[in-house]
Amino acid sequence: MRQITHWIDGKAWEGRAERKGPVYDPATGQQAAEVAFADRAVLDQAVEAAARAGASWRDSSLSARSKVLFAFRDLVDRNKKEIASLLTAEHGKVLSDALGSVTRGLEVIEFACGVPQLLKGEFSENVSTDVDSYSIRQPLGVCAGITPFNFPAMVPMWMYPIAIACGNTFILKPSEKDPSASVLCARLFKEAGLPDGVFNVVHGDRETVDAILAHPGIAAVSFVGSTPVAKHIYETGTRAGKRVQALGGAKNHMVVLPDADLDLAADSAVSAAYGSAGERCMAISVLVTVGDVADRLLPKIRERIGKLKVGPGTEASSEMGPLVTKDHHARVVGYVEKGVAEGAELVEDGRRTKVPGHERGFFLGPCLFDRVTPEMAIYRDEIFGPVLSVVRAEGYDQALDLVNRNRYANGVAVFTNDGGAARRFQNEVQVGMVGINVPIPVPMAYYSFGGWKSSLFGDSHVHGREGIHFYTRGKVVTSRWPEPHHRGVNLGFPQMK
Numbered sequence: 131m132r133q134i135t136h137w138i139d140g141k142a143w144e145g146r147a148e149r150k151g152p153v154y155d156p157a158t159g160q161q162a163a164e165v166a167f168a169d170r171a172v173l174d175q176a177v178e179a180a181a182r183a184g185a186s187w188r189d190s191s192l193s194a195r196s197k198v199l200f201a202f203r204d205l206v207d208r209n210k211k212e213i214a215s216l217l218t219a220e221h222g223k224v225l226s227d228a229l230g231s232v233t234r235g236l237e238v239i240e241f242a243c244g245v246p247q248l249l250k251g252e253f254s255e256n257v258s259t260d261v262d263s264y265s266i267r268q269p270l271g272v273c274a275g276i277t278p279f280n281f282p283a284m285v286p287m288w289m290y291p292i293a294i295a296c297g298n299t300f301i302l303k304p305s306e307k308d309p310s311a312s313v314l315c316a317r318l319f320k321e322a323g324l325p326d327g328v329f330n331v332v333h334g335d336r337e338t339v340d341a342i343l344a345h346p347g348i349a350a351v352s353f354v355g356s357t358p359v360a361k362h363i364y365e366t367g368t369r370a371g372k373r374v375q376a377l378g379g380a381k382n383h384m385v386v387l388p389d390a391d392l393d394l395a396a397d398s399a400v401s402a403a404y405g406s407a408g409e410r411c412m413a414i415s416v417l418v419t420v421g422d423v424a425d426r427l428l429p430k431i432r433e434r435i436g437k438l439k440v441g442p443g444t445e446a447s448s449e450m451g452p453l454v455t456k457d458h459h460a461r462v463v464g465y466v467e468k469g470v471a472e473g474a475e476l477v478e479d480g481r482r483t484k485v486p487g488h489e490r491g492f493f494l495g496p497c498l499f500d501r502v503t504p505e506m507a508i509y510r511d512e513i514f515g516p517v518l519s520v521v522r523a524e525g526y527d528q529a530l531d532l533v534n535r536n537r538y539a540n541g542v543a544v545f546t547n548d549g550g551a552a553r554r555f556q557n558e559v560q561v562g563m564v565g566i567n568v569p570i571p572v573p574m575a576y577y578s579f580g581g582w583k584s585s586l587f588g589d590s591h592v593h594g595r596e597g598i599h600f601y602t603r604g605k606v607v608t609s610r611w612p613e614p615h616h617r618g619v620n621l622g623f624p625q626m627k
C-alpha cells in the first residue's frame with residue numbers, strides 16, 4: 131500500500147505513525163494509499179521547525195522572498211498536470227477541472243510574488259515639527275491552514291503563498307481524503323529555494339486539528355470547510371488567543387428573472403450545479419425561477435443534463451466524475467431519498483446512472499428536483515453533490531427574500547438582461563460574492579474571497595488585500611531625531627505644532 135507522510139523541516143517525515151487513514155480512488159472504489167495522522171508530538175516537531183525557520187525568514191529581504199515565490203510559481207506551472215492528476219486520482223474530479231483549479235491557485239502565487247508592493251506602509255512627515263509617523267505591517271509568526279477535500283491544491287494556495295510572502299512560516303493540515311497534492315507542492319517550494327521549515331505539511335483528522343487549535347506556538351489559523359467545523363475552529367482558536375479566519379459551507383442560489391437569456395441561464399445552471407459533481411463551495415444548488423421562467427427554462431436544463439457524460443476523471447470524454455468517498459455518496463443519495471419523501475418532484479434521477487466497468491466507483495448522476503420549498507431538508511441543508519433544487523418564486527421580491535433569509539451567504543447569481551434590476555440585486559442581496567449573468571463568481575486572486583453569515587466566521591476574507599491584512603499585524607512608529615531646541619523637561623501634554 132502506498133504511504134503518504136508528513137513534510138516537516140524540508141523533508142519527508144520518517145517516523146512510524148500510530149494512526150493512519152485510508153485514501154481511495156473514487157472512480158474504482160478501491161483504497162489506493164494510507165496517510166499518516168499527526169499526533170501532538172509530530173505537531174510539536176512541525177511547530178519547532180517552523181518557529182526556528184521563522185527567526186530568519188521574517189528578516190529575509192522582500193526581494194529574496196519574491197524571488198523564491200517567482201521560482202515556485204514557475205515550478206507549479208511546469209508541474210500543473212502532475213498536480214492535477216493527483217487531484218483526479220484522490221478526489222475524482224475530471225482532469226480538465228482539476229487543471230483549472232490548479233491554475234486558480236497559481237494566480238494566488240502570482241499575486242503573492244508582488245509582496246514588496248503589497249507590504250508598503252504609509253509615511254507622514256511632520257505630524258509635529260520634526261516628528262514623523264509611519265505604519266508598517268509585520269508577520270505574525272507560525273500560521274496554520276486547515277483545508278477541505280474539494281480543492282486539495284487551490285484552497286491551500288489561497289493561504290500559504292501569501293502567509294509566507296508576508297514573512298510568516300506555515301503548517302498546512304490538508305484534508306485526509308486527498309492529501310498528496312500538498313506534499314508535492316511542499317517539495318516544489320523547497321526546489322524553488324524556500325528554506326527548510328518555512329512550509330510544513332502535517333496530515334490528520336479531528337485530533338490533529340484540535341492539537342493545532344490548542345498549540346501555544348501557533349499564532350493564526352486559516353480554515354476552509356463545512357460550517358459546523360468552521361464555527362468550532364473559530365470559537366476554539368480565538369478562545370486560545372489566535373487570529374482565526376474560518377470559511378464555512380454554502381447554499382448558493384441562482385435567480386433567473388423573466389427577461390434573462392434562457393439558453394445562457396440553462397448552460398450556466400447545468401455547469402455550475404454539476405461541475406465537479408457539485409462538490410464546490412461556489413456550486414449552484416438552488417435555482418430560483420421568477421414568474422413563468424421555470425416552465426420555459428426546465429426543458430432546456432433537462433435537455434443539457436441528458437447529454438452529460440459521467441465517468442472516471444481520467445477519461446477525456448468525462449464531464450463529471452464520482453463523489454469523493456463511499457460515505458459521502460451515501461449521504462448525498464440519502465438527501466435525494468429525503469427530497470422524494472418530502473414531496474419535491476425528482477425530474478432527473480441520477481441514481482440510475484451507471485458507469486460500465488466502474489460499478490464499485492462512487493458515481494451519482496445529475497439529480498434535478500422541481501417544486502422544492504424552503505422547509506424541505508434538501509433546501510435547508512448543504513448537500514455538496516450533484517443535486518439541483520428548483521424553487522419557484524412569484525416575483526423579484528420573493529426571490530430576493532428567499533436568498534436573504536438563507537443562513538448561508540457564500541455566493542449568489544442573478545440572470546437578467548435588465549441592468550437596473552441587476553444593479554438593484556447586487557445592492558440588496560446579503561451575500562459575499564455576487565455574479566451578474568455569471569453563475570460561479572469566484573473573485574480573482576487580487577480581490578478577496580469570502581462569504582457572509584454562516585459561510586464565514588471572522589473578519590477577513592482570503593487572499594487579495596484582506597489576505598495580506600490577515601497574515602500581518604500593524605505597527606505605527608512615531609519618531610523624532612532630536613535637535614538641540616527639543617531638549618529640556620516639559621511635563622505638559624504634547625501640543626502638535
Ligand code: NAD
Binds near residue numbers: 362
Ligand atoms: P470538513 O469541514 O469536513 O473538513 C475540513 C477540514 O476540517 C479537513 O481538513 C478535516 O480534516 C477537518 N475536520 C473535519 N471534521 C472536523 C472536526 N470535527 N473537528 C476538527 N476538524 C475537522 O469539510 P470537507 O467535507 O472536507 O469539505 C467540504 C466543505 O467545505 C463544504 O461544506 C464546503 O462548502 C466547504 N468549503 C467552503 C469553501 C469556502 O470558501 N467557503 C471552500 C471550499 C469548501
